[in-house]
Amino acid sequence: MKKTLFVLSWIPVFLLALVAQHALACCIDNDQDGYGVAFLDECPYPNQYDCDDTNPDINPGATEGAYGDPTCSDGVDNDCDDTVDMLDAGCFECTSPQDCDDGNPCTDDLCVGNVCEYVNNTAPCDDGDACTANDVCANGDCSGDPLDADQDGYTSDQCGGTDCDDSDAAINPGATEAPYGDPVCSDQVDNDCDDLIDMQDNGCLECTVPGDCDDANPCTEDDCVNNECVHVDNTDQDGDTFPGEACGGNDCNDSDPNVHPGVFEAPPEDPICTDGIDNNCNGYTDLEDAGCVPETGWAPSESANASVLGASSPEGSKLSNLLFSFLVPVGAVVLFRRVIRRR
Numbered sequence: 127m128k129k130t131l132f133v134l135s136w137i138p139v140f141l142l143a144l145v146a147q148h149a150l151a152c153c154i155d156n157d158q159d160g161y162g163v164a165f166l167d168e169c170p171y172p173n174q175y176d177c178d179d180t181n182p183d184i185n186p187g188a189t190e191g192a193y194g195d196p197t198c199s200d201g202v203d204n205d206c207d208d209t210v211d212m213l214d215a216g217c218f219e220c221t222s223p224q225d226c227d228d229g230n231p232c233t234d235d236l237c238v239g240n241v242c243e244y245v246n247n248t249a250p251c252d253d254g255d256a257c258t259a260n261d262v263c264a265n266g267d268c269s270g271d272p273l274d275a276d277q278d279g280y281t282s283d284q285c286g287g288t289d290c291d292d293s294d295a296a297i298n299p300g301a302t303e304a305p306y307g308d309p310v311c312s313d314q315v316d317n318d319c320d321d322l323i324d325m326q327d328n329g330c331l332e333c334t335v336p337g338d339c340d341d342a343n344p345c346t347e348d349d350c351v352n353n354e355c356v357h358v359d360n361t362d363q364d365g366d367t368f369p370g371e372a373c374g375g376n377d378c379n380d381s382d383p384n385v386h387p388g389v390f391e392a393p394p395e396d397p398i399c400t401d402g403i404d405n406n407c408n409g410y411t412d413l414e415d416a417g418c419v420p421e422t423g424w425a426p427s428e429s430a431n432a433s434v435l436g437a438s439s440p441e442g443s444k445l446s447n448l449l450f451s452f453l454v455p456v457g458a459v460v461l462f463r464r465v466i467r468r469r
Contacts, residue, residue, distance in 0.1 A: 177206035191216025232263035257285030290319035304329025345373035378407035392417025
C-alpha cells in the first residue's frame with residue numbers, strides 16, 4: 127500500500143516535468159544559421175533540417191553554384207539537397223539557353239559563359255487560375271485580374287464575387303429589376319442578383335397602396351402610382367436644406383425645420399436658451415452652449431466640436447460651466463468680505 131501511495135505521489139511531479147520540458151523546448155541550432163539539426167517546430171525553418179550543423183555556410187538556404195563557383199568543386203553538399211558539386215543543378219554547365227530552361231514562363235533563360243542566368247520578364251502568361259483574366263508576368267510570377275468576363279464591373283460569384291451571371295453585362299447586383307409591368311419582371315431572370323426572380327422581387331410587385339412599396343429606407347418617400355411603386359429621395363424631410371443624420375447628413379432633428387446646424391442658440395435671455403433643445407446641432411443644449419452662458423457674450427457655434435470655456439468636448443464644457451457657475455459666486459463673496467473689512 128505504501129509503495130502504491132509513493133508511486134502515485136510522483137505522478138504530479140512527472141506531469142510538472144513534462145510541462146517544464148515543453149516550456150523549455152528550443153531550436154537546436156549549433157551553428158546559428160536558423161536551421162535545426164532535425165525537423166523541430168521551434169526552429170525558424172521547421173520543415174527543413176541542417177545537414178551540417180557545425181558550419182553556418184551549409185544549410186538548405188545556401189546556394190551551390192553557379193558553374194565555376196568554388197562551391198561546385200569543394201566536395202560538399204552546400205545546400206543540403208543530397209547532391210554534391212557537378213551533380214547539383216546549380217553547378218550545371220550550359221552550352222545553350224535551352225540547357226537553362228527552368229519551366230517558368232516569367233523568366234528569360236540565358237546561358238552566359240556556360241552559366242545559366244534567369245531574368246524576370248513581363249510577358250503574357252497563364253497562371254492556371256480560372257478566376258483570373260489578363261494574366262501577366264511580374265517579379266518572376268504569373269498573376270491576373272479578378273474574373274469579370276462580361277466587363278460589367280462585378281466579379282463572378284463563382285470566384286468569390288457578386289455577379290450571378292458573368293456572361294451577361296445586363297445582369298449584376300447594380301441592375302434594376304422593376305417596375306411592375308417592365309419586361310424584366312417576366313423574363314424569368316434574377317436581373318439584380320438578389321436571389322428573387324420576377325414577381326418575387328419587391329421592385330416588380332404590383333401595388334395598391336403606398337404601404338405595399340415600403341422599402342424600409344428612411345431616406346425615401348414610398349408611394350404607389352398606377353400600381354407601380356415609386357421611391358422619391360427624402361433625405362431632407364423637414365425642408366430646411368439640411369439632410370437628416372439618418373441619411374448621412376448633419377441635421378440632428380429632421381422633423382423640425384427650426385433645428386439644424388447654423389441656428390443661433392443665443393443670447394442668454396432668449397427663450398431658445400431654455401427650451402431643452404440642441405437647436406444648432408452642435409452637441410450642446412441651452413446653458414451648455416457658449417451663446418447661452420450668461421455674462422460671457424455670445425456668438426454662433428461653428429461646429430459640433432466647438433469648445434466652451436476652453437473645454438475640448440461637450441463633457442468638458444459641462445464641467446467648465448459648472449466650475450464657472452461655482453467660482454463666480456465664491457469670488458463675489460470673497461470680494462464683498464474684503465470691502466466690509468476695509469470699512
